[in-house]
Amino acid sequence: xxxxxxxxxxxxxxxxxxxxxxxxxxxxxxxxxxxxxxxxxxxxxxxxxxxxxxxxxxxxxxxxxxxxxxxxxxxxxxxxxxxxxxxxxxxxxxxxxxxxxxxxxxxxxxxxxxxxxxxxxxxxxxxxxxxxxxxxxxxxxxxxxxxxxxxxxxxxxxxxxxxxxxxxxxxxxxxxxxxxxxxxxxxxxxxxxxxxxxxxxxxxxxxxxxxxxxxxxxxxxxxxxxxxxxxxxxxxxxxxxxxxxxxxxxxxxxxxxxxxxxxxxxxxxxxxxxxxxxxxxxxxxxxxxxxxxxxxxxxxxxxxxxxxxxxxxxxxxxxxxxxxxxxxxxxxxxxxxxxxxxxxxxxxxxxxxxxxxxxxxxxxxxxxxxxxxxxxxxxxxx
Numbered sequence: 001x002x003x004x005x006x007x008x009x010x011x012x013x014x015x016x017x018x019x020x021x022x023x024x025x026x027x028x029x030x031x032x033x034x035x036x037x038x039x040x041x042x043x044x045x046x047x048x049x050x051x052x053x054x055x056x057x058x059x060x061x062x063x064x065x066x067x068x069x070x071x072x073x074x075x076x077x078x079x080x081x082x083x084x085x086x087x088x089x090x091x092x093x094x095x096x097x098x099x100x101x102x103x104x105x106x107x108x109x110x111x112x113x114x115x116x117x118x119x120x121x122x123x124x125x126x127x128x129x130x131x132x133x134x135x136x137x138x139x140x141x142x143x144x145x146x147x148x149x150x151x152x153x154x155x156x157x158x159x160x161x162x163x164x165x166x167x168x169x170x171x172x173x174x175x176x177x178x179x180x181x182x183x184x185x186x187x188x189x190x191x192x193x194x195x196x197x198x199x200x201x202x203x204x205x206x207x208x209x210x211x212x213x214x215x216x217x218x219x220x221x222x223x224x225x226x227x228x229x230x231x232x233x234x235x236x237x238x239x240x241x242x243x244x245x246x247x248x249x250x251x252x253x254x255x256x257x258x259x260x261x262x263x264x265x266x267x268x269x270x271x272x273x274x275x276x277x278x279x280x281x282x283x284x285x286x287x288x289x290x291x292x293x294x295x296x297x298x299x300x301x302x303x304x305x306x307x308x309x310x311x312x313x314x315x316x317x318x319x320x321x322x323x324x325x326x327x328x329x330x331x332x333x334x335x336x337x338x339x340x341x342x343x344x345x346x347x348x349x350x351x352x353x354x355x356x357x358x359x360x361x362x363x364x365x366x367x368x369x370x371x372x373x374x375x376x377x378x379x380x381x382x
Contacts, residue, residue, distance in 0.1 A: 002157070005229060006067075007074045014082040017047060017055055026103065029086030031322075032353030034209035037085065038164055045089050045119035050209075053094055055117040055375060062101050063113050070298050073249055081254030088161065092116040092123035096169050099241040102233050103186075103227050112167075126170035126189070133158070133359075135366065136171065137180040137233065141215060143172035143187055145229075149219040150174075150187055153235060155212065158360060165191050170215075174229050174253040184232030185301065186239075188224040200330060204352050205206070205344060208266040240362070248295045250312060255318070256287060258325060266332035266348060268272045280368040284328055286320045303327045309375050319357040319364060326354035 003007075018026055022044055022324055028036045048054050057072045060065020067075070084379035087093075097116050102108050115121035120148070141154025152172055162168065168189050175183035191198075195218030200208035227235045263281065266272035271280075294317055298310045329347035330337040358364045 002005050003068075003070050003074060006071050007078060010075050010078040010211050011082070013051060013053075014078060014345070017051075017198040018082055018084065022047070023368075025085040026083035026329055027257075028086075030258075030348045031086075031208070032205055034086055034161065035207040038088070041085050041088050042119070042122070042164070044085060045087070045122075048089075049117055049119040054089055054119060055097065055113070057098060058101065058117075058357050062097075062109055063117055073253070073296075073299075076250040076253055080093075081282045084256075086254075088122055088164070089119055090168075091125055091160070092121070093163075095125065095242055099169070099226065099235060100240045101188075103244065105223075107223065108188075108226065115341060121166040121221070122161070122164060124159050124162045124165035124191070124213075125239075126168045126172075127281065128158045129155060132159055133363070136236065136362075137184075139171050139173055139184060141170065141172045142173050142176070143170075143185060145174070145222065146219075148222050150222065150225070151183075152187065152189060152215040154215050156202070157210075157212050158214075159198075159211045159213045160209060163200060169239070170197060171257065174232075178230060181233040184236070184260055185229050185372060186226040186232040187220055187360075188226065189215075189218060189220045193218055197263045198248045202353075205349055216296050225353075236330070248298070249292070251318070252288065252291050252295060255291070255322065255325070258329075259284060261287060261346060262325065262329045262332050265329065267331060271332050274355075277328075280331070282330055284321070284325055287324070291318055292319060297341060309374060311369055312362070312370045315367045317363055319361075322357045323354045326351035 016317070021040065025037055025040060025044055029041055045054070045144055050301060053075065056060075056067040056075055057069075058066070060066040065145075065166045067240050093116055099112055100112060112121075116123070123256055124231070126141070127136060127139075129139055129141060141152065141156065142322040143150045143152045148307045150172075152170065154172065156170070159168070170187045171184055172187055174185040177183070189196075195216050196216040197216070199212040201210045201212060203210065262284075263272065266277065271277050291314075294314060298314065329350045333347045335347065337345070340348060362370075
């Protein structure tokens with residue numbers, strides 16, 4: 001299908017379906033607002049899945065549509081333009097699915113890809129721990145083989161949407177005597193079982209889309225390991241590398257919508273006419289164009305080449321930019337931005353949420369280490 005026709009199809013489908021009960025979702029569920037309309041957004045995901053919009057970039061052999069990079073970009077552009085809600089299928093569609101396509105068995109792909117594509121099962125990511133956040137190789141959650149199952153004990157933290165997820169891909173230590181990166185395994189674990197407890201973490205914004213997850217003898221079947229035992233570091237870093245995919249453009253289109261809202265707030269308050277504020281606003285706009293061009297350049301990098309470096313570079317660009325946008329939003333509103341009467345405004349929520357941008361998803365300091373390690377070869381491997 002020609003790109004122009006594909007764009008028309010996406011635009012018309014979104015216009016026809018973001019109506020009725022789904023009209024309430026327009027513009028909801030973005031960063032800092034992941035708690036909004038969970039049940040309705042689940043139904044929306046199933047609507048997307050039924051129309052074949054989940055798994056656009058997966059190969060046809062993996063039940064995807066085999067869409068080109070250009071068509072995937074078009075989908076994200078039109079989705080953002082239509083005000084499509086924050087996606088609940090992100091972890092499954094853009095992180096786990098590509099991981100299974102690259103590293104999983106044929107049986108795993110047959111079992112897990114169709115429910116992701118239909119939004120019948122939702123996923124969360126079990127990586128970070130209280131003492132192993134950005135330093136992922138220090139994971140201490142243990143998994144022990146016991147006959148036909150793995151028994152998992154430990155704690156994960158900052159687990160997005162664990163309270164609604166059906167499954168979690170968990171990085172666990174299966175060989176405590178091996179060097180840090182060599183004793184890890186990548187397990188697919190069902191969330192609805194007695195050995196798992198999910199505790200919401202209330203944030204400064206008052207919401208709790210992040211969670212602590214406690215594993216106390218939780219089990220998963222032996223075949224739910226991706227790769228071989230001890231191969232978890234390679235698989236887990238592969239998953240992180242997939243974050244550099246076309247989904248990053250969706251994130252940046254969301255940023256563009258936030259920037260437009262900041263401009264609108266500045267016009268409403270009169271701040272827009274302040275030349276000093278305008279200079280900062282121009283810097284924000286230029287920075288956003290830089291993010292977009294970097295993402296487009298990254299999409300042209302051959303798969304498998306220096307995995308993770310591109311994602312690290314992107315993180316170092318977008319995280320401080322988004323923090324500055326939060327600060328710009330507060331100055332756009334003016335003195336009233338310091339008051340929270342009856343709840344947080346959009347500007348206040350954006351400002352508070354972005355304080356964590358340089359920490360979550362791998363702190364900026366760790367991203368610099370990754371670049372030095374993989375690109376420059378200056379950090380010794382353990």
